[in-house]
Each structure stands twice: as C-alpha cells, then as structure tokens.
Amino acid sequence: MFKEKSVAERVSLNTMFYNLLLTLFKLFAGLFSHSSAMISDAVHSASDVLSTVIVLIGVRLAGKNSDEAHQYGHERLECVAAILLSVMLAFTGAGIGVSGIKSLVWKRSQIITPGTFALIAAIVSIIVKELMFRYTASAAKKTNSGALMADAWHHRSDALSSIGSFAGILGAKIGFPALDPLASVVICIFVLKAAVEIFIDAVGKMTDRSAGAETVQKIREVTLAENGVIMIDDLKTRKFGDKIYIDLEISVDGDLPLFEAHAIAERVHNSIEENVPFVKHCMVHVNPATVR
Numbered sequence: 001m002f003k004e005k006s007v008a009e010r011v012s013l014n015t016m017f018y019n020l021l022l023t024l025f026k027l028f029a030g031l032f033s034h035s036s037a038m039i040s041d042a043v044h045s046a047s048d049v050l051s052t053v054i055v056l057i058g059v060r061l062a063g064k065n066s067d068e069a070h071q072y073g074h075e076r077l078e079c080v081a082a083i084l085l086s087v088m089l090a091f092t093g094a095g096i097g098v099s100g101i102k103s104l105v106w107k108r109s110q111i112i113t114p115g116t117f118a119l120i121a122a123i124v125s126i127i128v129k130e131l132m133f134r135y136t137a138s139a140a141k142k143t144n145s146g147a148l149m150a151d152a153w154h155h156r157s158d159a160l161s162s163i164g165s166f167a168g169i170l171g172a173k174i175g176f177p178a179l180d181p182l183a184s185v186v187i188c189i190f191v192l193k194a195a196v197e198i199f200i201d202a203v204g205k206m207t208d209r210s211a212g213a214e215t216v217q218k219i220r221e222v223t224l225a226e227n228g229v230i231m232i233d234d235l236k237t238r239k240f241g242d243k244i245y246i247d248l249e250i251s252v253d254g255d256l257p258l259f260e261a262h263a264i265a266e267r268v269h270n271s272i273e274e275n276v277p278f279v280k281h282c283m284v285h286v287n288p289a290t291v292r
Contacts, residue, residue, distance in 0.1 A: 008059040008148045011139040015132050015155065016052040019045055022128055026121050033115030040099070041125060041165045044158050047092060048151075051085050055151045058082070062147075062241060075241025075280070078147045082202035085150035090195035092157055096164070097188025104182060119173070122166035129159035144242040144278045146202050153194040160187040204239065211237035211244045215276065219246060222275050228252050228264035230289045243280035246272065254288030261286050 023045040030038030058081020064074045136152035139145070164187045210216070216237060223232055234249040250268060252261050265284040272282045 006059060007139055007143050008145050009056060011136055011148065012052050012056045012059065012151065015136055015151070016049055016056075018128065018132060019048045019052065022125060023049065026125055029117050029121030033118035033121075035115070035118035035165075035169060038118040038121055038165055038169070041122070041158075041161055044092065044096075044161050045125070045129075047088065048154050048158055051088055051151055051154045054081050054084055054088075055147045058084075058147045059145065075243050076206055078145060078241050079202045079206045082146040082150045082198055085147065085154060086195045086199035086202065089150065089154055089157060089198065090192060092154075093188045093191030093195060096161060096191065097185050100164075100182065100185040100188065104185070116173075119166065119169050122162050122169060125162035126159050126166065129155050129162060133159060146198070146205060146242060150198045150202075153198060157187075157191040157194065160190055163187070205241055208238040208240075211239060211246075215244065218276055219248070219272055222271050223248065223250060223268050226264065226268050226271060228256075228260075229268060233287050240280065242278060244276070244278050245280060246276075246282040247285075248272075248282065249285045249287055251287045251289035261288075 023042050026038055026042035026045055029035070030040075030042055058078045062075050062078035062081075064070075066074075133152050133155040136148060136155055140149035140152055216235065219235060219237070220232060223229055223235075230251040230253070232248070233251055234247070236247040238245050248268070250265070252264050256264075265286050269282050269284045273279050
C-alpha cells in the first residue's frame with residue numbers, strides 16, 4: 001500500500017508541468033532566432049523533466065508502507081533516486097563544460113549571431129528556473145527530501161545554463177562571441193560541485209550516518225526534561241533515508257515498580273517523536289540506578 005500523495009510529489013508534478021512549457025518555449029525561440037545555445041538550453045530543460053520523473057518514482061516508492069520483505073520501510077529508495085540525479089547532474093555539468101571548451105578552442109569562428117528573441121527567452125528561462133529552484137528547495141527542506149533537493153539543484157543548473165546562454169548570445173551580439181563558451185566552463189564548476197554535495201549527502205543517509213550534533217543535543221534536552229529520568233547512559237542515532245532512528249538508554253530509580261519505569265520510558269519515547277523532526281522510530285531502554 002502507498003501513502004497519500006506527499007508534498008514532494010505535488011511539487012514534482014507542478015515543476016514538471018512548467019518544465020514542459022519552458023522546454024517548448026525555448027526550443028521555439030532557439031529555432032526561430034537561429035540560436036544553437038538556446039536549442040541546447042531547451043534540451044537541458046527537457047532533461048529536467050526526466051529528472052523529475054525519477055524523483056516522483058523515488059518519492060513514491062520511499063513512501064510505500066512497510067511490508068514483510070522491508071519491515072523498516074522503504075525510505076532509502078529516495079536516496080537511490082538522489083544518487084541517480086546527482087550522476088545525471090554531473091553529466092549535465094560535464095557536458096556544459098566540454099561544450100564550452102570545444103567552442104572556446106575550436107569553434108570560435110563558427111558562432112552565428114542569434115536573434116533578439118533568443119535573448120528574451122534566456123531571461124525568461126533564468127527567472128522561471130530560479131523560481132522553480134527556490135520552490136523545490138523550500139519543499140525539500142521542509143520534508144527533508146534528498147531526492148527533491150537534488151531535483152531543485154537540477155533546476156538551478158538549468159538557470160545557470162540559461163545565464164551562460166544569455167551571456168553568450170549577448171556577447172555574440174556586441175562582438176564578443178568567446179563569452180558564451182567561457183561562461184559555460186564556469187557554470188560547469190558550480191554544477192559539478194552541487195552534484196558531488198548531493199551524492200555525498202545521499203550516500204551518508206544510506207550508510208547509517210548519525211543525525212548530527214544539533215539533533216542529538218535536542219534529543220538529550222527532551223529526554224532529561226522528563227520526570228523520573230536520572231541520566232542518559234547511551235544515545236545513538238542513524239539516518240535511514242530522510243528519517244531518523246534513535247537507540248536510547250536511560251537510568252531511572254531502580255526501586256521503582258516495572259510499570260512506573262515503563263511509563264517513564266513511554267513518556268520519553270512520545271516526547272522525542274513529538275519534538276524532534278523526522279524521527280521514524282525511537283527505542284528507549286531502561287537501566288536501574290541506585291538512588292540514595
């Protein structure tokens with residue numbers, strides 16, 4: 001069984017729709033204005049549609065309920081989607097860089113001055129793709145979705161690509177055709193940096209990386225605030241996709257009846273899941289302490 005359509009899915013569907021419109025608009029502008037840069041930019045936007053499809057599949061599978069074969073859930077499938085997208089982003093960045101270097105070294109004399117409509121299309125693309133980046137990145141932060149953040153950076157890479165197209169088209173029109181390939185090389189570096197960061201984050205979430213110092217401190221504060229908790233004996237956290245698993249050992253008065261000790265552990269468990277974001281499961285173990 002799948003869960004109800006998530007925020008990530010709604011965001012992905014919205015961006016995919018606007019990406020299709022933007023791709024068609026840039027393709028028309030490139031053909032009409034005889035701009036190879038804008039046609040390439042349109043192809044880049046089309047690749048964003050494919051990346052969004054991957055996000056939708058990853059998010060949908062990650063939201064699938066636990067079953068007999070996957071008793072801890074399927075959240076890590078979203079990390080797989082993020083890794084796939086980081087690879088796509090890396091190839092996109094490398095393609096932009098290689099194309100820029102080739103044009104800069106071998107094809108400088110072959111650059112054709114494009115029409116003004118291509119310049120307008122580049123400006124529209126920059127604005128729309130930057131808005132899509134902010135929209136998707138905001139949703140990714142709220143849902144702690146690595147795949148959605150990867151898709152957001154794919155939108156940002158398209159915006160950067162459009163900036164390169166704008167610079168190249170403008171440069172060609174005012175007599176500096178080398179600006180186009182030079183901008184592409186700079187853009188390539190930023191896109192590759194984003195791809196590496198997304199890849200590292202996704203791999204960390206698949207290899208039981210801890211939740212981080214800020215989250216651990218929050219868990220400690222919430223735990224020690226509960227009546228009956230004497231001290232924390234042990235605390236371990238691990239990322240499972242976009243969720244957090246917690247293993248916690250606390251000391252309580254060893255003379256308390258089992259029922260009361262269990263009630264303390266239950267309060268700690270509920271308080272952590274209520275006050276610490278993205279906690280999927282919290283296991284609380286009670287140790288007896290000697291109280292004098």
